[in-house]
Amino acid sequence: MHYLRLFLTYLKLGLLAELEYRANFWIQLVQTAMELALALGGLAVVFRHTGDLGGWRPAELLALLGVYFLIGGLIRTMVRPSMQKFMEDIRKGTLDFTLTKPADAQVLVSIQRFELWKITDVGVGIALLAIALGRLSDSVGPLQAAMFGLTLLSGGLIVYSVWLILATFSFWFVKVENILVIFMTMYEAARWPVTIYPPWLRWILTFLIPVAFATTVPAQAVTGRMDPTTLGIAAGMAGILLVVSRAFWLYGLRFYSGASA
Amino acid sequence: MxxxxxxxxxxxxxxxxxxxxxxxxxxxxxxxxxxxxxxxxxxxxxxxxxxxxxxxxxxxxxxxxxxxxxxxxxxxxxxxxxxxxxxxxxxxxxxxxxxxxxxxxxxxxxxxxxxxxxxxxxxxxxxxxxxxxxxxxxxxxxxxxxxxxxxxxxxxxxxxxxxxxxxxxxxxxxxxxxxxxxxxxxxxxxxxxxxxxxxxxxxxxxxxxxxxxxxxxxxxxxxxxxxxxxxxxxxxxxxxxxxxxxxERFSPFKLITVELADLPARDLSAYGQVVRQDEGTVTLRVPKAITPEVTGRLLADLEVLDLTVQDPPIEEVIEQVFAQPEETTLATGNGELRPELL
Structure with missing residues (x-):
């Protein structure tokens, strides 16, 4: 309850801050439109040459693109801004303010900043999904919808945990923005189903930087190609990473308060 | 309590x-x-x-x-x-x-x-x-x-x-x-x-x-x-x-400021350490113990218009504290000496 209210307060403050710079909204809209055009153009190019890509039909890839925009938008709206603020706070020493507050520091750090205009990506993602689902209506029932929701949630938690782990490194190295850039690059790769990549890259995208769970797996669920094993792996992976990232965070925090000036 | x-x-x-x-x-x-x-x-x-x-x-x-x-x-x-x-x-x-x-x-x-x-x-x-x-x-x-x-x-x-x-x-x-x-x-x-x-x-x-x-x-x-x-x-x-x-503890000195009638001001270093010397006004740093004596001599020897005795500014005292070598023994609030330094 307390944390829900905190979340809403931060959300409100994020909105207020964004309203201070209204031009950003239009810039963001243009940026999203360009990304969308580029992504759709890519799809068009591929399907001019072939009717299906590694077993994925056009409407199914559209669904995948929808998930890609949706999760990407959530990262850019909530996760990335908060983690960037966190790293900035470490560098400037203002993390001290967070740590002297009577609330869980991980929660405070994770919800402390929103870039609300990036929500346009989320909107585009939902729209793409809706269009794709309209074309795929024959293969999507309530079961698929439920699996989709579950895998999407797992994917979201996995991505959050990975970000937290990467950001936590800044307790030691202070500047780790570059790692986060690597993550976003890897995420770009996840706009295509991981099944089309060579095995080694598929392995990396599934287990090392598990972006596959954020895009390919939910798209599999919604296009009716999901088997229960994959669902189990996704949920298990989310649970494990949540625990691991929490433990790593706490360890980093102990290091911070043990060593920083 | x-x-x-x-x-x-x-x-x-x-x-x-x-x-x-x-x-x-x-x-x-x-x-x-x-x-x-x-x-x-x-x-x-x-x-x-x-x-x-x-x-x-x-x-x-x-x-x-x-x-x-x-x-x-x-x-x-x-x-x-x-x-x-x-x-x-x-x-x-x-x-x-x-x-x-x-x-x-x-x-x-x-x-x-x-x-x-x-x-x-x-x-x-x-x-x-x-x-x-x-x-x-x-x-x-x-x-x-x-x-x-x-x-x-x-x-x-x-x-x-x-x-x-x-x-x-x-x-x-x-x-x-x-x-x-x-x-x-x-x-x-x-x-x-x-x-x-x-x-x-x-x-x-x-x-x-x-x-x-x-x-x-x-x-x-x-x-x-x-x-x-x-x-x-x-x-x-x-x-x-x-x-x-x-x-009290760190400043065993007082500052004596005298305003003299006979300009330009003379050299007063015989009375104490000259800290400042402007037109006719001289500030001396004098050990606390001999402050009354020096004041008396100043008044007797010179044509003094005005004379004040002050504690040095707290900044100066602090500066002196920090100038102390690390091992200097110092008292706690009750005036006890820290035992490990005795």
């Missing part, structure tokens, strides 16, 4: 810091292996502070003040020793403890840059779970005391440094903490604003009975607020006691 609010016992903090020689090659080498060196930032200090006291924490840069404050605020684990604040061990960061204390850092801001001050206050209200009625009352009180009225609805980025500091302080006090750690709260502010903030701290202490531990480089802050000071240097406690006692 109630037990002290802050109890610090033999607290130590040793940092391991990375070290490398200058140059690109050394920098690259340090990517792989870092050489470290131990810095004894706080080297065994013991003191306690009673409820409602305002204690000035003095020391030059790097003396260990901020490190001590951070340990007491629960941000750092000590390497050795123990401390209790309000009965809590700070670095265990018990929520109940965090709810009752606050840390203000003059050099750092917690207010959100792009939004109005009052919205940042709202955030702290949500974090500390302050009931609406209490919140309204506290804000009202702080607004009146700090004259925040016109500032509340301005974005933080539009405030001057002094205005921002006032708002920072208010934001840190919304939850009505019982213990305040103020780390250079007046740094960089103009004299008027410094005075205003000083006045506020005194008033807040008077009204709420909160305990205040304050560091500052401005002696005026300390003189105005703190009857008791704790001096640390090289991580060691040098002095703990009344401010006057500090002056």
């Amino acid at each position: 109630a037990s002290p609010v802050i109890q610090v016992h033999d607290l130590r903090k040793i940092y391991m810091v990375g070290e490398r020689e200058a140059g690109v090659l050394a920098a690259v080498r340090s990517l792989v292996r870092r050489r470290t060196r131990a810095i004894r930032a706080v080297d065994g200090i013991t003191f306690h502070v009673d409820a409602g006291e305002i204690v000035g924490f003095l020391g030059p840069n790097g003396a260990g003040k901020t490190t001590t404050l951070k340990m007491l605020a629960g941000l750092l684990h000590p390497t050795e020793g123990d401390a209790r604040v309000l009965g809590f061990r700070p670095w265990e960061r018990d929520r109940e403890y965090l709810r009752r204390m606050t840390l203000v850092m003059g050099q750092r801001n917690q207010l959100i840059w792009d939004i109005p001050v009052v919205d940042s206050f709202e955030l702290n209200r949500a974090i500390y779970n302050i009931p609406p009625e209490a919140y309204r009352q506290t804000v009202e009180e702080l607004v009146a005391l700090l004259e925040l009225g016109p500032l509340l609805h301005k974005p933080v980025r539009n405030l001057s440094l002094g205005e921002r500091m006032k708002c920072e302080i208010a934001a840190s006090l919304l939850h009505r903490p019982r213990v305040l750690f103020l780390d250079e709260p007046t740094i960089g502010l103009d004299v008027t604003m410094q005075r205003r903030i000083r006045g506020f701290v005194a008033e807040y202490n008077r009204r709420t009975g909160a305990t205040v531990l304050l560091t500052s480089h401005y002696m005026a802050d300390v003189e105005a607020l703190c009857r008791r000071v704790i001096v640390i240097h090289h991580g060691v406690l040098l002095f703990d006691g009344a401010l006057e006692a500090l002056v």
